[in-house]
Amino acid sequence: MYGLSSKDDQALQALADPDMATLRVCRRYSSTGLKLILLQVSIILLSLQMIEDRVNIDIFSLLKIKFHLAQVIGFSDVSIIPASSGHAFHVRLGDLIDMSEQSIPCVNRLPMVLDAGHPFDLASSAVGGPYVEDDTPSSLLVGAIFVDVSLAILSQTTNLVSLPILTIKSMLESLMIIIYKHDLDAKPLKHLHSSLTRAVRRAMDLVFQDISYEIRQIALSVVQAYVKRWPTSRSAFVLYVLPFSRI
Numbered sequence: 001m002y003g004l005s006s007k008d009d010q011a012l013q014a015l016a017d018p019d020m021a022t023l024r025v026c027r028r029y030s031s032t033g034l035k036l037i038l039l040q041v042s043i044i045l046l047s048l049q050m051i052e053d054r055v056n057i058d059i060f061s062l063l064k065i066k067f068h069l070a071q072v073i074g075f076s077d078v079s080i081i082p083a084s085s086g087h088a089f090h091v092r093l094g095d096l097i098d099m100s101e102q103s104i105p106c107v108n109r110l111p112m113v114l115d116a117g118h119p120f121d122l123a124s125s126a127v128g129g130p131y132v133e134d135d136t137p138s139s140l141l142v143g144a145i146f147v148d149v150s151l152a153i154l155s156q157t158t159n160l161v162s163l164p165i166l167t168i169k170s171m172l173e174s175l176m177i178i179i180y181k182h183d184l185d186a187k188p189l190k191h192l193h194s195s196l197t198r199a200v201r202r203a204m205d206l207v208f209q210d211i212s213y214e215i216r217q218i219a220l221s222v223v224q225a226y227v228k229r230w231p232t233s234r235s236a237f238v239l240y241v242l243p244f245s246r247i
Helices: 008-015 018-028 032-052 059-073 101-114 142-156 165-181 190-207 213-229 231-245
Strands: 079-082 089-092 119-123 137-141
Touching: 032 059, 032 101, 059 089, 059 101, 059 119, 059 142, 101 142, 101 165, 119 142, 137 142, 142 165, 142 190, 165 190, 165 213, 190 213, 213 231
Parallel strands: none
Antiparallel strands: 079 089, 119 137
16 A cells, blocks of 8 residues: 555655655554544645645635644644624634644644635634634735644643654744744734744743754744744843753
8 A cells, every 4th residue: 555665765755744644643553533533634634735725715614624623633622612793603722732643744734834825814703812703804824724723732732842853843834934924913813922922932942952953943043033023022032041041
């Protein structure tokens, strides 16, 4: 079967291929429940690919993808919260302790979706936050609906340094794309500034970890990009870094 060869070169290629990563997990487990999860992962990967490829999609379909993605990643109590108007809803994320192994291919795919350059009209009512009753759309990128998911993954995952290097790199790349390409000063995303700060602090933590040099360099670049984009945050980050400088 495609991708299941035991040869080393094919195994190395599979590491960089989300679909192959899904198949490797499938070989390791055989329970019916996990097979259903892996089927769900495959559908999510296909959906993310379609978003990236500019396939037309409406907000309700995007939110359904977001809901299932959050569940697969391992957020607890993921729920759909309807607006009081009854015309919209948003996905509420619960807490995340450890990201599930099965979701790694989806997380590795998120940078491409966040980097997709086509616009999408997104209202605060589809994102949540303090303006959840506002149905007025803002022109953002289509990947903006996943910004809160990406930030939460990086800031909340406790087993971060034990994840595959490729996945940590993807998480940092997602954060870099959010900083450079997504308008967090727009009304639908404005409430995510605190989540962004937590994610950037987590990236700063990686700079001082015993981890690959490439990851530490990317993490440092993320922090620099954040401070450059929002200069008023510089003093807060100096105070945050000071304890590390004494180590």
